[in-house]
Amino acid sequence: MSVRNPFCITKVEAWPIALPLLAPFVVATGQMDVARNIFVRVTLRNGAYGYGEMAPFPDISGEDQEGSLQAFPIAAKECLGQSATQFRKLSQRLGEVASFAPAVRCGIETALLDALCRGMGIPLWGLWGGADVRQRKTDVTLPIGPLDQIVETARAWHARGFRIFKMKVGHEVDEDIRRVEAVYAACPQATFVLDANQGFSLDQARECMGAMEQWHLPVLLFEQPVAREDLEGFVALRRRGTIPIAADESVRSLEDARRLIERRAVDVLNLKITKCGVVESMDIAGLARASGIRLMIGGMVESRVAMGCSWSLVLGLGGFEFLDLDMPLLLSVDPIQGGYGYEGPALQPWEECGLGMEMRQEPSSAIVVE
Ligand SMILES: [Mg+2]
Numbered sequence: 001m002s003v004r005n006p007f008c009i010t011k012v013e014a015w016p017i018a019l020p021l022l023a024p025f026v027v028a029t030g031q032m033d034v035a036r037n038i039f040v041r042v043t044l045r046n047g048a049y050g051y052g053e054m055a056p057f058p059d060i061s062g063e064d065q066e067g068s069l070q071a072f073p074i075a076a077k078e079c080l081g082q083s084a085t086q087f088r089k090l091s092q093r094l095g096e097v098a099s100f101a102p103a104v105r106c107g108i109e110t111a112l113l114d115a116l117c118r119g120m121g122i123p124l125w126g127l128w129g130g131a132d133v134r135q136r137k138t139d140v141t142l143p144i145g146p147l148d149q150i151v152e153t154a155r156a157w158h159a160r161g162f163r164i165f166k167m168k169v170g171h172e173v174d175e176d177i178r179r180v181e182a183v184y185a186a187c188p189q190a191t192f193v194l195d196a197n198q199g200f201s202l203d204q205a206r207e208c209m210g211a212m213e214q215w216h217l218p219v220l221l222f223e224q225p226v227a228r229e230d231l232e233g234f235v236a237l238r239r240r241g242t243i244p245i246a247a248d249e250s251v252r253s254l255e256d257a258r259r260l261i262e263r264r265a266v267d268v269l270n271l272k273i274t275k276c277g278v279v280e281s282m283d284i285a286g287l288a289r290a291s292g293i294r295l296m297i298g299g300m301v302e303s304r305v306a307m308g309c310s311w312s313l314v315l316g317l318g319g320f321e322f323l324d325l326d327m328p329l330l331l332s333v334d335p336i337q338g339g340y341g342y343e344g345p346a347l348q349p350w351e352e353c354g355l356g357m358e359m360r361q362e363p364s365s366a367i368v369v370e
Contacts (some may be wrong), residue, residue: 006046007084007119009112011370012076013041014054015363017303020332022066023153025301028142028199030059030207035301035359038068038103039155039359041366042111049335050114050354052309054107055274055302060249063103068368071101075108076369084116091279103300104187105277110309111276111339113115114354124309124354128282128316135344136314138325139193144171147179151186158187161344164220165190166324169208169310170199184217184330193322195223202226202233209241216303221268221296221322224248234265246270246296246322257284261291268322274309282317289319296326303331308339308355315349323347335360 012189019035054072056063075098081091090112094105108341111259117124125133142150154165165183173195176194184190192212200208205225212219223246226233226299231250238245246268251257252275262264271286288295297320299307314320325347328334339357340350350356 004043007080007116008045009079009084010040010045011043011368012079012108013368014038014069014072014076014107016069017156017335018158019303019335021301021303021330022332023260023330024143024304025330026142027059028197031057032301036065037302038065038072038107039184039305039363042079042084042108042109042115044115044119046119048115048119050111050116050118051305051357052110052358053302054115055300055306056103057300058333060300061103062155066133068101068104070100071104072367073369075101076096077106078113079255079333080369083370084112084119087089087116088279089115091277095153095277095280102276103274106273106306106314108323109278110273110306113309123350123352123356124312125259125316125349128313130316131318132232133349135247135343135346136323137257138323138347139162139166139242140326140345141166141280141330142168142183144168146363146370147182150179151182154183154187154190158190163189163191163345166193166195168197169194170196172203173200173207177208180212180217181215188359193221193324194219195248195290196225198224200225202230202236205233205237206240209237210241210307213242221244221246223270224250231260231263231265231348234260235263235299238267240264244268244294248272248298251284252276254280254283254287256285261287261293266293268296270298272298272300274302278309282313285313285317285319294322295320296322296324299327301330303335304328304339305336305355305357308357311340311347312355
């Protein structure tokens with residue numbers, strides 16, 4: 001790499017952060033009270049820098065903060081001296097050296113893309129083509145919990161303008177059905193995305209789906225009803241029902257996406273940059289669109305850094321139908337300033353360079369690779 005290349009990566013830093021949730025985030029496979037994430041900063045030779053976030057969710061992806069911090073230096077060294085303008089090549093390399101740590105790949109990729117766009121003087125969504133730059137509404141997640149409490153929480157979101165509730169199910173099917181019915185009774189304008197996080201057997205998923213149909217509950221999507229490898233279960237549910245089926249845990253790579261599409265196992269793919277990085281997520285989006293598969297985008301428990309990068313894909317690539325970009329609203333802290341904002345359920349585009357964000361606080365210590 002030429003010593004004069006202004007986009008050459010000269011420094012990569014990472015530091016752990018703790019993001020407490022407003023309420024425990026309970027899903028079929030586990031629970032989280034505090035997101036133990038990691039912020040990343042990449043600096044270029046021209047002085048431009050950018051931020052990224054690793055959001056490992058132990059009960060969903062098996063990754064955690066400690067493991068991610070251990071994998072970070074190995075991945076970061078691959079980027080030193082390389083040009084951020086070759087981010088596709090770097091993404092592939094990170095996918096190879098950190099194949100066991102996709103959150104690490106995601107965090108470094110996001111930071112080098114943010115730095116590149118700051119260096120170029122364009123917002124991150126501009127790098128993807130600015131196909132659909134307008135405000136968009138997100139759903140809001142209602143975790144598994146006691147019925148009264150969930151209904152009260154739903155009412156509060158409803159009063160703030162939220163109309164799409166992403167209900168976590170997959171725990172106990174009768175209770176799950178009762179919870180959806182109760183929220184609908186309290187918020188009759190609501191529509192629903194059900195997310196079982198692999199928690200149901202095929203029979204339970206059928207029962208849940210049947211109840212939604214029987215009671216005419218407006219369910220837009222049934223996400224990850226069964227185990228990630230149970231593609232036959234997906235196929236059977238698709239054949240049976242009128243509710244579109246979405247894959248989340250079952251799509252963690254381009255290869256997974258290809259398999260799901262070939263088997264005609266899904267109507268919708270839920271992309272998350274933490275599962276396979278930014279570039280591979282874009283490749284999955286391209287494959288899905290070419291194959292007539294509808295697109296959803298979501299995230300792990302994460303701040304506006306990772307979610308801002310996902311939002312940039314919505315604005316830049318276009319074609320995303322379902323937005324599940326509510327996580328920063330469920331945190332009790334916002335560790336950054338600037339960048340995109342929320343007005344009720346609507347995410348606003350931003351005009352500043354890169355992600356347009358700054359840290360509220362400098363880290364007291366960081367792992368530095370330079
Ligand atoms: Mg999900």
